[in-house]
Amino acid sequence: MANFMKRNGKWQARVSWRDANGKLHQKSKAGFATKAQAKLYAAELESELGKGVDVSADPVFADYFEQWYKTYREPHLAENSKNQYTANIKIVKLYFNQIKLKSINRSFYQQFINDFGKAHAYGTVKRLHAQIKSCVKSALADGIITKDFTYGIKSSYNNSLARHVEYLSIDELKRLAKVVSDDLSPDNIPAYMILVAIYTGARFSEILGLTWDDIDFDAKTIRINKTWDYHNHQGFLPTKTPHSVRTIRVNSALLNELKQLDNNHTGRIFEVVTAPYFNEKVNNALKHYLSVAGINKKGFHFHSLRHSHVAYLLSQGVDLYAISKRLGHANMSITSNVYAYFIDEYKRKSDNLIESKLDKL
Template sequence: MASFTKRNGKWQARISWHDENGKLHQKAKSGFATKSQAKDYATKMENELINGVDIAADPVFADYFKTWYETYRLPKISKSTASNYRYTSNIISDYFGTMRIKQIKRSTYQTFLNEHGKNHSLGTMKEITTKIKACVKSAIADGIITKDFTFNATLVHDKARSRNPEYLSISELKQLIQGLNSELRVDNVNPYIVLTAIYTGARLSEIIALTWKDIDYLHRTIRINKSIDYRYSTGFKPTKNESSNRTIRVNDYLLKILSQLKANRTPLVFARTPESFNAHFPQTINDYLKSVMRQCGIVKRDYTFHSLRHSHVAFLLSQGIDIYAISKRLGHSNMTTTSNVYAYLIDEYKHKLDDEIEHKLAQL
């Protein structure tokens, strides 16, 4: 129910309603030049009440985001992922300040993307916007807002800071594998780790978490069901998400060389000694990979261990492997994720396939 009063030449609209427990609530807004404007506002508020919107709730966006991720995300994520949420939370707080969530329009959000994206890479902007979108969906589910102000927003980024990860050609992969084979010895697990990445496309944290129980020699599979938190040295942790739990088929060659490491008599496949549980760090592995690549005459300025995952995808695409099969092998939740992350590779091979299609059609 709405009531209207005129004070000092301006109109005020007051909306009253009872919640599901019978408690009376009121919301008032003043400053309307005409009674008609006040009625329009009251009608809008009443319609929102009918649609289940909590018109009394209008938290500061930064506060809502912090409460949301601490309630729904923090209990089930790693320390590393939690730091990414804190990073996004600080960015929201710095930019939006005390702006309330209902004040934010699509244009407001797009302006934020335009300004923040000028000095940040595509990867960073994707991380930030993914978290904000999830938070906004939660606010809609809570009945605080009715529209998604992130809808159809254009992602802006600094192209100079954003590079597609380099990947190796088939001939370069063969060179690298040959170089790694010459380094194989049980007291140096690094070449075994790199070879596992080449043949599986798995992440470093997943590979170094492998135990001998995860390797099935009979069915020629490797099971990914955990990872290692090498950043905070807390030991085992869950995989990146539920879809990352997967079983990967591998070739006999990889199984054969991995069996050499059984001589170390450790529960972990890639532990150097029974006591070394968490001795692998990205920089150590990256330095080793670059060293072997130099010895093989492969020059890639920005190539890192994670680039092996991209090389794995590039090779599978070159062999005509379906994107669905690749997505499952990588542990992505759906093909859309794979298509977005590896769009630059997919487009490259699409051009090659288009040429092949054109050639085939010319034969009709």
């Protein structure tokens, strides 16, 4: 129900309604130059009420974003992911300040993405946008807003800040694998971990979390079903996502080398105390082996072995679907997005091969 009154030459509209519990609510707005403008405001408000919109709720967007994170995301995230959200909450608070959720439209949000993208790489912008988009969907479900202001937004980013993905050529990967294999001994755990990464493409925490019952020596497989928390020392944790649980086929040589570590083959394969900076110790060992192998890759680190594994499989003509499953990605689109650089490179090589074959027709 709407009422209108004129005060000091300006019109005011007041809309009254009762909620599901019968409680009376009112919302008013003054300052309209004409009664027609006041009626239009009241009609729009009543239309939103008819759609189930909570017109009395209009939180500060930054506050809503933080509360949404704490309610729907924080309880289910690993520590690294929590840190990403925490950083993005600070960004939202800084840019949006006290701006109310209902006052944000698509053009304002697009300008935010444009401004933020000037100083950030594609991946950083994409992550922040994805988080805000999920939050806005929650606001729609809560009936606070009726339009998705993140819809159809164009990505904007600083291409000069893009990280170049370091990986090894086939020859370099073979040289590294030989150097590491020649230096294996039960007291040199980093060497074994590097070798597992070369042959499986598994993540650092996944390799640390391997137990002997994850290995099937007869089927020649390694089961990835957990991780080891080397950051906060909480022991075993779930994999990065449910899709990261997977079984990887490996070669006999790797399995025979792992057998050197434990005669009983019980418990964790890499039974080490992950004291602070253990990952740095492994990365230092990797730098040493790269140097011995005559490989100069300044930005190369342990996770680069995962990239090298993918590059090698692509070079050998392994299907992208099989690679995606081996990496533990939810779908091929994730793999193609992450490794677009590799895929484009091998596509060019394939195109050259196709052209050369067509010339022989």
